[in-house]
Amino acid sequence: MWRQIQGKFIRKKARINVVRKMIELGISVEREHKLMVCKMPVSDTALAMVADVDRRVVRNTVNQIFSDPDLRVIFTNVRPIGTSLVEIADKIGYGVLVVNADPLKPGVISGISSILTKYGVVIRQALADDPNFTPDAKLTLVVEGKIPPEAIEKIQSISLVKSITLK
Numbered sequence: 001m002w003r004q005i006q007g008k009f010i011r012k013k014a015r016i017n018v019v020r021k022m023i024e025l026g027i028s029v030e031r032e033h034k035l036m037v038c039k040m041p042v043s044d045t046a047l048a049m050v051a052d053v054d055r056r057v058v059r060n061t062v063n064q065i066f067s068d069p070d071l072r073v074i075f076t077n078v079r080p081i082g083t084s085l086v087e088i089a090d091k092i093g094y095g096v097l098v099v100n101a102d103p104l105k106p107g108v109i110s111g112i113s114s115i116l117t118k119y120g121v122v123i124r125q126a127l128a129d130d131p132n133f134t135p136d137a138k139l140t141l142v143v144e145g146k147i148p149p150e151a152i153e154k155i156q157s158i159s160l161v162k163s164i165t166l167k
Helices: 002-008 013-025 044-051 055-067 069-075 086-092 108-118 149-156
Strands: 035-037 040-042 094-101 123-128 139-144 161-166
Touching: 002 013, 002 069, 013 044, 013 055, 044 055, 055 069, 086 094, 086 139, 094 108, 108 123, 108 139, 108 149, 108 161, 149 161
Parallel strands: none
Antiparallel strands: 035 040, 094 139, 094 161, 123 139
16 A cells, blocks of 8 residues: 555655655545544644644645545545553553564464463554554554563564564
């Protein structure tokens, strides 16, 4: 998907920054060319500020999205993924495991979840960065309680896992 989007914005780096931020934040575009997060309007100025561009670049990007059927299908259907529990995990009795692994190979999530299951650790949330949008993509798991040291050792022994961090 990302290559298709990038191809539509050749030589328009600022607009690429806008669409990247729209995808990251789950900002869609409605028929009236309005920016929305769910049912909440987002101003051009607000998006311009977080994308580090002029507000006119945002408006030009929205106009381009609507003039292209492929982009329109994507950006009228973008939705936010919801609340991340990572920053509040310790306050609600959860732990966080951040895994640096090869994001282009299958098996990381299933391997880790199998190990955690064997140790009775419940995964409450799994957040996987898309390597097309995040240069250093990671898998972040929010789990109930603490992960036993034996489970951590087994996770580290998975061939695709480069490193892990506990928060």
